[in-house]
Amino acid sequence: MSTALRLSEKLEQLTWAGRTAQRLKEEIDGLLQAGSLSIPKEPGGWWHQYVCPRHHTELAFDPLQVDAAEFHCPHGCVIEGEEYHGAWLVFKHQSLARVALQAAAVYAALGEVSYASLSKRLLVEYAEQFPLYPVHPEAQSWMLKGRAFHQALTEAIWSTTLIRAYLLLRDEGVAFEAAEQAAIDAFLGLLAGSMEEYRHILIHERNNAENNYTAWLNASLSCVYAARGEQAALEALIEGQGGFKHHLSIGVKPDQMEFEGSTYYHVFVLRAYLISAEMAQRFGIDLYATTGAEGQSMRGMLEVLADMADDQGALPALHDGPLARDPYAREIAEIAEQGLAIYGIAGLAPVLREAYRQLGAASGEQLEALLYGSGEAAGVTSPGPRPARLWPDSGFVLGRAAGNPLSFLADFGEHGGSHGHYDKLHLTLMHKAQTLTPDLGMVPYGSSMRKSWFAETASHNTVSLDGRSQAPHEGRCVRYEVTETAVYTWLQSTDGYEGCTMNRHLLLTGEWLLDWFQVELAGEESKRIEWWMHPVVEPKAGQQPYGMDEVYTLLIAAQDAPADAVELERPLPIVGQYLASEAADGNGAAQLHASYELGASLHTEATVFHTALVQPGDELLAIGTPGDAVDPSQPLTAMLHRRQDRRADFIHIYRAGSPVELTRLSDKEIAISVPDLSDSITRIQLRDDQGLLFI
Structure with a gap:
């Protein structure tokens, strides 16, 4: 079924379709009135450089502008420079391609010829300009170079939008004059040559067929072949090495996650697959039900997203x-x-x-x-209701239990290559009203904070040693058990630090979530063992000042740097020390009580209560950190539970609605009581060979 047929059906059958088409028409009218729909004669740069060097926020882009020499940060900075202009041009070229598709859709929906003319004008002007863009001389050395952009990857994405517009116009019977068609044919030929060359480099010269690039080079070529009616070429692309079926088999894990373990790149690759399937459908080829060698499928990839999203529908930034x-x-x-x-x-x-x-x-x-x-x-x-899930190949586990508004997502899998973080055993804690401790995301790659904070261990909800990040490594799931009343997982890491074994035990019942994180070092030397938690709302807990201008020092060095490389430092202010209760149990442990008010912006307020066991010698510090990747300049307050020792047990418990009491009965046993529930004392024992057990 073609896109045009779907549009005509929607206008006949769905009341919202006509309203949506009208709104999209008005959006185009605003751009026309501003005179902003002119094709830039300069190629685009690298969009990741479109970031404020001071605040590390993405700069603003206004599609109404014809050109720009100054670029604005949301906090008032005005920035100039060629690299920023090149990045701005990426947004401009992409927005114009989107207008071409949008205008074609408005014409298909409403039948107003002027919008077909606008779409056709943009397509022809780009087709005529494309050969005049140079193979980008300013692209970085690692990039596959494009013409209209630094990266061939960006070019592939942009080209699919333009060609979809062209196909939609053709479906609607829009005719192109001979000179116009000749320009488009030349564009398609030049584009195909580039995409085929880069596929050869990736697949055969670099032996890197699983790269997410490949999916987009395939999508771009699929669009070219559909536009030129080349069914044999498309079939060869689907079946060949690095083609649709092969990439689905090697670029996606058997558990349906994209191989880098990144939600963003999972969406990125899936979108390319869907475009390829849309083009194949034009020849009567159904890729929507196609499976990879180990059962990978687009349906499975979509179901991963449905499973991983929090209750608001937000996807985690893994x-x-x-x-x-x-x-x-x-x-x-x-x-x-x-x-x-x-x-x-x-x-x-x-x-x-x-x-x-x-x-x-x-x-x-x-x-x-x-x-x-x-x-x-x-x-x-x-x-x-959604069940608990384990993604054993990708290394993620999601806990949900009936009756508990809390849930969790933990990461134990592969590092993730160039897109990975030093974050094994990271914990995302979610409530139905809001995610409390998300992965904070990643800033555009042009920001220095990519490697100096957001990829580092200390920016995640896991354990670091002496201010240093973990080595790139893979943990393992020792045990995963789901019953009618609870979810339990035991995650382990032995390669993050030399001689360090980390075990994270997560037990979710209908009432609470217990997080028992145990760290043990080989040898006689003690280290600062540091348990991090990054809530996105300010905790309510007793604090006292820690000291004048005292800082926590995060040490940053490339994991593969030579031994004599100079480490960078990121000092983080220690803004306070959390106060534990004075009452201690028979083993000398006290309790810290904190709470978090969630969902205020969503009008679904909820409170999560947090209790931590504080052993003699433990410190619980409030650390001022950068904000999330949307705006790092808006600071957050992290909780750092640390201990100078060869061994540490960080025992924390969370409950929605009312607090929980924790008591340390012995080194390996605790008691959990919920004051507002009678007969609610639960004893939990940690056994080295079995993990957490109800006693």
């Missing part, structure tokens, strides 16, 4: 990837609309609604809805 940004939200909306329309995955409805909320379009009146949507999300008020 490994590299933004926590939130508008272009990413549009990508999520595009694949979620298709997941609902093609596969009927109800769990994607909250994901779609959250994407549109981030775009300021709660009613979903967006191009993605018009092109790919079926209106299914509106009919799904709740996808129903």
Whole structure:
């Protein structure tokens, strides 16, 4: 079924489609009135450089501008420079390609010829300009170079939007004059040559066929072959080395996660797959049900997202990837609309609604809805309860228990290569109202904070030693057990630090979540063992000043740096010391009580109570840290539970609605009591060979 047919059906059958088309038309009218729909004669640079060097926030882009020499940070900085202009041009070229597709969709929906003319003008002007862009002389050495952009990757993505616009116009019977068609044919030929060359480099010269680049080079070529009617070429691309089926088999794990373990790149690759499938469908080839060698599928990849999203529909920012940004939200909306329309995955409805909320379009009146949507999300008020999940190949575990609004997501898998973080045994703690301790995301790569904070261990909810990050490594899941009343997982890391064994035990019941993190060092030397927690709301807990201008020093060095390399330091202010209760149990342990007010911005307020056991010699410090990747300049307060020793047990428990009391009965046994529930004392024992056990 073609995109044009879907549009005509929507206008006839769905009341929202006409309203959405009208809104998209008005958006184009605003751009026309501003005179901003002119093709830049300069190629784009690298969008990751579009970031404020002071605040590390992405700079503002206004599609109404024809050109720009000054670039604005949300905090008032005005920045100039060629690299920023090059990055701005990336956004401009991409926005114009989107206008070409949007105008074609408006014409297909409303039949107003001027929008077909606008789309055709943009397509032809780009086709004529494309040969005049140089193979980018300013691209960085590691990049596969493009013409219209530094990266061939960016070019591939941009080209799919333009070619989809071209195909949609053709579906609607729009004719191109001979000179116009000749320009488009030349563009398609030049583009195909580049994409085929880069596929050869990646697949055969670099032996890197699983790269996410490959999926997009395939998508771009699929669009070219569809536009030129070359079914044999498309079939060869699907079946060949590095083609659709092969990439699905090697670029996605058997548990359906993209191989880098990054949610962002998972969405990124899945979107490329869906474009390839859309092009194949034009030849009657169905890729939507295709599976990889170990059962990988687009349906499975979409179901991962439905499972991993929090109860608001927000996706976790595992490994590299933004926590939130508008272009990413549009990508999520595009694949979620298709997941609902093609596969009927109800769990994607909250994901779609959250994407549109981030775009300021709660009613979903967006191009993605018009092109790919079926209106299914509106009919799904709740996808129903979701179970606990283990992704054994990718190394993620998600805990949910009936009756408990708390849930967790933990990371024990592979490092993730160039997009990985030093974050093994990281814990994301979620509540139905809001995620409390998310992965903080990743800033654009042009920011120095990519490697000096956001990839480092100390920016995650896990354990570091002496201010240093873990080595790149893979942990393991020792035990994962789900019963009718509880979820238990035992995660282990032995390669993060030499001679260090870390075991994280997570036990979720219908009432609470217990987090028992045990660290043991070989040898006689003690170290600062540091347990980190990064809540996104300020904790309510007793504090006292720690000292004048005292700092925590994070040591940063490339993990593969030579032994004599100079380490960088990032000092973080110690803003206070948390006060534990004076009462100690028979083993000398006291308790820290904290609470977190969640969901205020969502009008679903909830309180999570947090209790920590504090052993003699432990410190619990409040550390001022950068904010999340959306705006690192807005500081957060982390909790650092640390101990100078060869061994540490960090025992923390969380409950929604009311607090929990913890008592240390022995080195290996604790008691948990919930004061507002009678007969609620639970004894938990930690056994080296079995993990946590109810006693």
